[in-house]
Amino acid sequence: MADIGFALILNLHQPPGNLEHLLETQEWQAREILWAIDRIPRSLWQHEDISRVHLSLSGSLLETLANPDFQSRVYGIVDCGALLWYLQNTRVIELLGTGYYHPVLPLIRPADREEHLHRWRAIGGALFARDHFPGFWPPELGFSMDLVPALSRHRYRYVIVDSEHVAPLTPMRWEELRYRPHLAEFGGEQIVVVVRDRDLSSAQESGMEADWFISEVTARTQYCDFPPLVTTATDGENGGWFRNTTPGSNFWTGFHAGLMERVLAGHAGGIRPTFISDYLERHGPYGWVTVGPGAWNTGWHDGTRFVQWTGSLAQRQALTRVGELSESVHAARRNAIAIGAGSPDLYRHLEDALAFVLRAETSCNFFWGEAWVQRCHDDLDQATRHLEQAADLFSS
Numbered sequence: 200m201a202d203i204g205f206a207l208i209l210n211l212h213q214p215p216g217n218l219e220h221l222l223e224t225q226e227w228q229a230r231e232i233l234w235a236i237d238r239i240p241r242s243l244w245q246h247e248d249i250s251r252v253h254l255s256l257s258g259s260l261l262e263t264l265a266n267p268d269f270q271s272r273v274y275g276i277v278d279c280g281a282l283l284w285y286l287q288n289t290r291v292i293e294l295l296g297t298g299y300y301h302p303v304l305p306l307i308r309p310a311d312r313e314e315h316l317h318r319w320r321a322i323g324g325a326l327f328a329r330d331h332f333p334g335f336w337p338p339e340l341g342f343s344m345d346l347v348p349a350l351s352r353h354r355y356r357y358v359i360v361d362s363e364h365v366a367p368l369t370p371m372r373w374e375e376l377r378y379r380p381h382l383a384e385f386g387g388e389q390i391v392v393v394v395r396d397r398d399l400s401s402a403q404e405s406g407m408e409a410d411w412f413i414s415e416v417t418a419r420t421q422y423c424d425f426p427p428l429v430t431t432a433t434d435g436e437n438g439g440w441f442r443n444t445t446p447g448s449n450f451w452t453g454f455h456a457g458l459m460e461r462v463l464a465g466h467a468g469g470i471r472p473t474f475i476s477d478y479l480e481r482h483g484p485y486g487w488v489t490v491g492p493g494a495w496n497t498g499w500h501d502g503t504r505f506v507q508w509t510g511s512l513a514q515r516q517a518l519t520r521v522g523e524l525s526e527s528v529h530a531a532r533r534n535a536i537a538i539g540a541g542s543p544d545l546y547r548h549l550e551d552a553l554a555f556v557l558r559a560e561t562s563c564n565f566f567w568g569e570a571w572v573q574r575c576h577d578d579l580d581q582a583t584r585h586l587e588q589a590a591d592l593f594s595s
Contacts, residue, residue: 203420204428204473205251206393208359209435210336211236212257212301214563214574219269233277234444235436240285242451243292246459250291251472254435255336258299258319259561261326287327293474296320296332296355302560303341303508305492308522310529312346314557316353333357333476339562340395340432340495341505347385357391357475359432361502364493365394369486378420378427380479381488391484393475395432397496403450404433406440409457417468425485428478429470432495497566508565517575521559524579524586528552531589540593548589555582 213232221229243250261283263269270279286292298304298315299322307315324330335355337346342360350358362377369381376394383392399415420427435441443449461467494502500510509515532549540546559578564571 202426203416203468203470204426204478205416205470206253206428206430206473206475206478207251208253208255208295208336208395208430208432209239210255210297210338210432211260211435212255212338213260213263213436214561215259215262215300215558217563218263219272222272229273230276231442231444232436233273235442235449237277237282238449238451239435240282240288240292242455243288245456246463247291249459249462249472250455251293251474252291253293253295253334253336253475254286255295255297256286256323257297257301257338258315258322259301259558261322265322265326283326293334293476294323294327294332295334295336295359296323296353297336298338300558300561301338301563302557303339303494303505303562303565304337304346305341305343306505306508306518306565307560308525308529309345309349311525311557311560312349314553315560316349318557320353334359334393336432339497339508339566340502341508341562342490342494343492344383344385344490347383347390348388350390351388355390357393357479359393359395359430360490361493361495362394362397363496363501363503364491365392365488366491367486367488369488371486372422374420374423374427375425375485376488378423378429379425379486380428380475380484381486382484383488383490391479392488392490393428393430395430395495399429400431400433401496403431403454404438404440406450407454409454409461412454412458413461413466413468413470416470426478426482428473428475428482430475508562511568513569513572514565517565517572520579521556521575524582525556528556528582528586531586531593535589535593542592545589545592548585548592552582552585552589555579555585 218229264279299318304312333356335350335358340361367376381392382389416429441450446452494505496502497507500507555578559575564575
């Protein structure tokens with residue numbers, strides 16, 4: 200196969216207040232995270248003619264990077280203003296939309312999903328000076344088919360899903376299922392599904408060499424009678440492979456630079472970095488698929504049925520409380536509008552209550568189980584207080 204498109208995706212997320220906390224308690228770790236993010240555009244510049252990467256940045260991370268106080272605090276480490284400017288380089292970076300506080304979207308109510316999507320588009324549009332983002336990164340790759348109508352409403356053309364959860368509706372071979380984009384339909388709406396290769400992504404996460412990658416991709420696509428799209432996706436600032444500052448010992452200097460050099464020399468087995476949007480313009484999607492509910496693999500979990508975020512009683516109890524409080528907040532907002540309430544304080548408390556509910560849904564609060572689930576309850580306690588203050592204004 201002479202033409203193998205390589206779509207590289209990196210997810211970047213930090214929970215609200217996490218970088219600020221690390222600066223106070225584990226400064227070196229905060230520095231490594233910031234350097235790992237800042238290293239991305241700088242590494243891409245070295246091969247700007249051929250480098251291509253898709254980036255997803257959570258709303259909470261963007262909020263932190265854009266905060267003037269935070270920018271001043273870390274100026275000697277990273278110039279966050281310049282970094283945000285560098286990330287606007289459409290020649291080497293295709294930005295993906297996502298959920299604002301990085302929730303596992305299938306685990307929260309549809310009304311909250313809509314808020315996360317809307318709020319991310321607002322901050323993404325403001326910081327990156329555009330109103331359109333072609334693709335969507337579901338936080339934690341948590342996807343279920345009922346997300347399709349919402350993604351369509353927000354004008355996303357394609358969504359990334361994990362290879363282990365995709366099943367063909369159109370007859371197709373293994374390599375067709377994994378290395379071609381497809382169409383999925385739910386509720387009368389359609390979206391293009393781009394399949395993340397789980398095996399190659401696991402290698403990308405832990406560390407790999409350019410020659411091994413070329414050999415593996417060549418073997419996997421050898422029977423393709425179509426231009427394949429090989430998609431890998433991992434976090435881009437977590438783990439030693441991405442944070443290591445030693446030249447030759449991280450993803451960018453230990454793998455990516457070598458791969459780009461081989462591409463330029465014509466020794467990459469036909470592999471060439473591509474934007475997913477460009478691939479779709481040239482080749483389009485093929486066939487129909489359905490996607491089972493699930494997420495990506497993390498540690499010893501395979502992501503089926505979102506067990507990483509629902510496996511313990513504490514996690515399930517927190518998710519139940521999130522759903523109940525979300526329903527109460529949205530009901531109060533609807534009632535305020537229905538009766539024509541005019542108190543600015545009332546609406547402020549309702550908006551604050553909703554913001555705390557959305558923040559409580561951050562995936563990290565559940566993934567880290569007993570260690571972090573209290574953060575979810577802390578935010579829900581704040582939401583409850585604002586809801587009670589709104590109720591007092593209702594009755595006064």
